[in-house]
Amino acid sequence: MIEFETPKPIVMNNNALETVAINMMRPVSRYFDEHEHEIPWDYINFMHMAMRATGAGSLAPTEKKPKEGEEVKERPRIGYQTLAHMLEMLAWGDCGMYLVTPGGGLGAAAVEAAGTPEQKEHFLKRFRGDKPVFGAMAMTESQAGSDTSAIRTTAVLDTATNEWVLNGEKIFVTAGHKSLCESNGFIVVWATIDPSAGRAGMRSFVVEAGTPGVQVAKLEHKMGIRASDTASIVLQDACVPFDHMLGSVEIVREATTKGFKGAMATFDATRPLVAATGIGVARAALELLKQMLAEQGVEIRYGLPRQKMTAIEREVIDMEAMLRSSWLLCSSRSGWRITASRTPKKHRWPSYGPDMWSRRLPNARWS
Numbered sequence: 001m002i003e004f005e006t007p008k009p010i011v012m013n014n015n016a017l018e019t020v021a022i023n024m025m026r027p028v029s030r031y032f033d034e035h036e037h038e039i040p041w042d043y044i045n046f047m048h049m050a051m052r053a054t055g056a057g058s059l060a061p062t063e064k065k066p067k068e069g070e071e072v073k074e075r076p077r078i079g080y081q082t083l084a085h086m087l088e089m090l091a092w093g094d095c096g097m098y099l100v101t102p103g104g105g106l107g108a109a110a111v112e113a114a115g116t117p118e119q120k121e122h123f124l125k126r127f128r129g130d131k132p133v134f135g136a137m138a139m140t141e142s143q144a145g146s147d148t149s150a151i152r153t154t155a156v157l158d159t160a161t162n163e164w165v166l167n168g169e170k171i172f173v174t175a176g177h178k179s180l181c182e183s184n185g186f187i188v189v190w191a192t193i194d195p196s197a198g199r200a201g202m203r204s205f206v207v208e209a210g211t212p213g214v215q216v217a218k219l220e221h222k223m224g225i226r227a228s229d230t231a232s233i234v235l236q237d238a239c240v241p242f243d244h245m246l247g248s249v250e251i252v253r254e255a256t257t258k259g260f261k262g263a264m265a266t267f268d269a270t271r272p273l274v275a276a277t278g279i280g281v282a283r284a285a286l287e288l289l290k291q292m293l294a295e296q297g298v299e300i301r302y303g304l305p306r307q308k309m310t311a312i313e314r315e316v317i318d319m320e321a322m323l324r325s326s327w328l329l330c331s332s333r334s335g336w337r338i339t340a341s342r343t344p345k346k347h348r349w350p351s352y353g354p355d356m357w358s359r360r361l362p363n364a365r366w367s
């Protein structure tokens, strides 16, 4: 039987995070929007302590694979859905502040997607420590946005020191400054070990805070999410140990697209969560709209035949329907994809045919 009720652990998490959103984010969100690049340490420290206490660790998708011989419990895995709900709620509180929630972020997601078990243990344990720590991922360059295979940052192995020497410039690195300058974090830098090989040359490298030759060159001034730093990072002969290249040793010289696939796996795991934050913002905007309409005496008369409604009522109801279907698409379909491979077939989340969404979504009128 398909279960449409939200699982209890998710409801409990949501209730707790709604309290955080209302009491810790919203009262200061205007302040941090107007004081760009000031860091909301009270929120960061609180969230770090709270996540440690609850064992949540870090807001990054994690892959807990069963150990050898460990019995796999026959139940749906809801970790990914829980995370999507958490991020939706925090973004509903304030999207900029949500982005400064401490933890591994995209950097940890890249380690999860491309690292060996030893690398995961080594690089990710810092997020469970006493102090808040940040992680980031640097893929984008001025000539390489959507087309990630166009990156020009290079990694050359210095055989004398057995270190990788990185050179290049990365832009738009979320939490780049907090990872390198405000905590003992790291950034995962995507670089090419063979510029002529395109995707087959791409590899990822963990560059830790304090690495000589790494500099935060600029912080963007943005129209929104201003509590979150978006950094340009310059790498000038930055040396990292050989085993900071994510993945097994064999992929160093092989002409393989494994590195590129690691990048895509990172995006697969994190983009649905970015969609969840967008939906959190949309929900907040719609609630504000309804509140403002109510203040002007406009109540939405649900249940009336469509032709008897006002244009505003129809618009609001359409927007609510679209918000709901976007959320279903995000939490069910996308979350299902990530966990499906490890969830027993009979417990998998329902799969909606893509045509169902493609028929409905383009008709959305978010006017």
Ligand SMILES: Cc1cc2nc3c(=O)[nH]c(=O)nc-3n(C[C@H](O)[C@H](O)[C@H](O)COP(=O)(O)OP(=O)(O)OC[C@H]3O[C@@H](n4cnc5c(N)ncnc54)[C@H](O)[C@@H]3O)c2cc1C
Pocket (backbone or CB within 6 Å): 106, 136, 137, 138, 139, 140, 144, 145, 146, 147, 171, 172, 173, 174, 175, 230
């Ligand atoms: C706030 C913010 C935070 C970010 N954080 C990070 C981060 O932490 N790490 C990181 O590495 N990057 C980050 N980015 C960069 C982000 O991933 C890129 O902006 C994104 O990949 C798009 O690249 P671009 O901006 O160069 O746009 P472009 O790739 O130039 O795209 C511009 C437009 O063209 C369209 N387009 C592109 N290619 C095609 C095509 N082949 N066919 C049809 N249409 C196409 C796109 O859909 C888009 O509408 C961040 C960006 C922002 C704004």
